[in-house]
Amino acid sequence: MTDVSTYVQELIERGLQLGASDIHIEPILDGVQIRFRMNGVLQEMEWKEEVWGPPLVSRLKLLSGMDIGERRLPQDGGFSFFKEQDDGKEAIDIRTATLPTIYGEKIVMRLLPHHTRFQSLGSLGMEPFHCRAVKEMLLQSQGMILIAGPTGCGKTTTMYAMLHELQREGRNVVSLEQPVEYRIAGVNQVQIHPRSGLSFHEGLRAVLRQDPDVILVGEIRDKQTAEVAVRAALTGHLIISTIHTQDTLSTIVRLLDMGIEPYLVSSAIKGVIAQRLIRRVCPACYRRSTGCKECGGTGFAGRTGIYEVLKIEEDLHPYILNRSPVDEMRNYVISNGFCPLSSLLEEKIIQGVAETHEFQLYTAYERKNSLV
Numbered sequence: 001m002t003d004v005s006t007y008v009q010e011l012i013e014r015g016l017q018l019g020a021s022d023i024h025i026e027p028i029l030d031g032v033q034i035r036f037r038m039n040g041v042l043q044e045m046e047w048k049e050e051v052w053g054p055p056l057v058s059r060l061k062l063l064s065g066m067d068i069g070e071r072r073l074p075q076d077g078g079f080s081f082f083k084e085q086d087d088g089k090e091a092i093d094i095r096t097a098t099l100p101t102i103y104g105e106k107i108v109m110r111l112l113p114h115h116t117r118f119q120s121l122g123s124l125g126m127e128p129f130h131c132r133a134v135k136e137m138l139l140q141s142q143g144m145i146l147i148a149g150p151t152g153c154g155k156t157t158t159m160y161a162m163l164h165e166l167q168r169e170g171r172n173v174v175s176l177e178q179p180v181e182y183r184i185a186g187v188n189q190v191q192i193h194p195r196s197g198l199s200f201h202e203g204l205r206a207v208l209r210q211d212p213d214v215i216l217v218g219e220i221r222d223k224q225t226a227e228v229a230v231r232a233a234l235t236g237h238l239i240i241s242t243i244h245t246q247d248t249l250s251t252i253v254r255l256l257d258m259g260i261e262p263y264l265v266s267s268a269i270k271g272v273i274a275q276r277l278i279r280r281v282c283p284a285c286y287r288r289s290t291g292c293k294e295c296g297g298t299g300f301a302g303r304t305g306i307y308e309v310l311k312i313e314e315d316l317h318p319y320i321l322n323r324s325p326v327d328e329m330r331n332y333v334i335s336n337g338f339c340p341l342s343s344l345l346e347e348k349i350i351q352g353v354a355e356t357h358e359f360q361l362y363t364a365y366e367r368k369n370s371l372v
Contacts, residue, residue: 004059012081014045015111016092019302022111025060027053027104039279039300040152057098057105064096074099095179112181121161124154125304127344133309134273138165143270144233146220148245154277154305155242156181159216162240163187166214175216176203192218201225208232217241223258230260233268247341248272248310249329256323266320271311274341277303278354304353306344 011034015023020036027033032053035042061068064077075098082089093112098105121131137145145162147155160182163173167186175184178192178200188210190203200217201224207215208228220226220243233239245251251272255265280302282295291297310333312320319329334340348354 004055007056008059008063009081012092012094012109012111013083015109016083020111023109024106025053025056025108026106027101029103032056039298039303040277041279043298053104057107060096060107060109061098064094066096066098071105072100093181095181110181119157119161119164121158121165124158124161124307126307126309130273130307130309133271133311134162135165137271137311138162138238140238140270142233142236142238144229144239144241144268145270146251146272147240147242148248148251148272148274149242149276150244152277153275154303155275156218158273158275158305158307159240159242160184163214163216166238171213172211173214173216174207174210174212175218176200176207177216177218187216199225201228204228204232208237212237214238214240219243223260226255226258226260230255230264230268234264245274247274248308249326249333252312252320252329253326256320262321262323266312266317269312271309273307273309275305275307276341276345277305278345278348280304280353281355304348306341306348308339308341308344310338 011023015036018036018038020038022037024035024037024042025032026035034045036045037043058068061075061077063079064075065079066075066077076096078093078095081092081094083092090113095110095112096107098107100106121134122128126134134145137143147158149155163184166173172188173186174188174190176190176192178194180189180191183189190198190207192198192200192203200219200221204215204217204225205228215229215232215237217225217229217239218241220229220241229239229241243251243254245254249272251274252265252269255269256262279300282292282299282301284294284301285292285299291299295301315336316329316333318324319332330338330340345354349356
């Protein structure tokens with residue numbers, strides 16, 4: 001019988017081998033179910049009957065620094081895992097979270113490389129004309145750039161790719177994150193702790209006293225954070241942040257709905273990037289129904305991003321100052337060559353990069369989130 005410690009190691013190694021982002025260990029009526037999230041979708045894996053749920057969860061809770069006696073409340077923790085490589089060992093951060101269910105505790109492990117490997121904007125799936133527009137935004141010495149989209153659409157990865165474009169000597173770069181998922185050399189990273197009183201807006205106020213050049217704010221969640229960030233963007237700082245909105249133009253409306261004055265929005269915001277992640281069809285088989293060895297039988301080979309990029313220039317200022325409806329602004333920018341997400345997704349389907357199913361998922365999301 002495999003002991004629990006060995007099984008945990010095998011489980012993590014298997015997840016890394018498959019390129020999983022998360023491992024879900026879920027108690028069910030007759031045992032435990034293990035699923036890996038690959039290409040954004042959970043897939044059930046074979047599990048060994050000799051490994052019962054509670055010992056497995058207890059082992060992970062112990063590794064993560066959690067209270068193994070507490071089974072009624074959710075807990076968060078983490079630990080480091082060292083993966084054997086030809087040139088030594090690679091450190092992987094494992095972030096863990098438990099959740100009590102009717103059949104016992106569920107635990108999810110998120111697999112995070114210890115040090116992020118920056119990707120270029122183009123390698124993320126951004127079109128060349130979008131890359132040029134984003135790089136032009138990043139040449140600004142002050143202002144705010146926002147990255148919009150739902151949870152899990154790759155906003156943080158895009159933010160780090162933008163940071164890669166900005167990294168050069170002579171700059172003080174500070175990030176405010178909750179949690180800090182990747183450690184980045186040359187960046188002063190701050191972990192947000194709301195329960196201890198360190199929120200995004202309080203952290204941002206403190207960072208502004210640290211003579212920063214570039215500030216990464218993990219997320220604009222409320223009016224207080226938005227106000228501090230906007231005013232910082234108008235006083236000699238470049239602010240890059242994320243926001244949970246449907247698309248680029250909805251982001252403008254969201255800021256106005258938060259109570260940010262239109263003249264501040266039009267002056268501070270230099271550009272907005274909206275994005276989604278889509279599954280890329282496996283080039284070796286092209287058939288989701290069968291799959292092949294290259295894609296592990298799934299029919300997909302990783303994911304790629306689709307982006308819409310909106311530069312906020314003077315011609316848009318009157319629309320913002322007049323609080324124009326989203327549809328009115330959208331009609332205007334499209335008439336001037338703006339390419340929305342839906343059009344980009346349709347193009348990916350025509351090219352054979354994505355399946356029609358991805359468009360159905362996108363339109364379902366649009367209907368669900370028709371209100372900002």
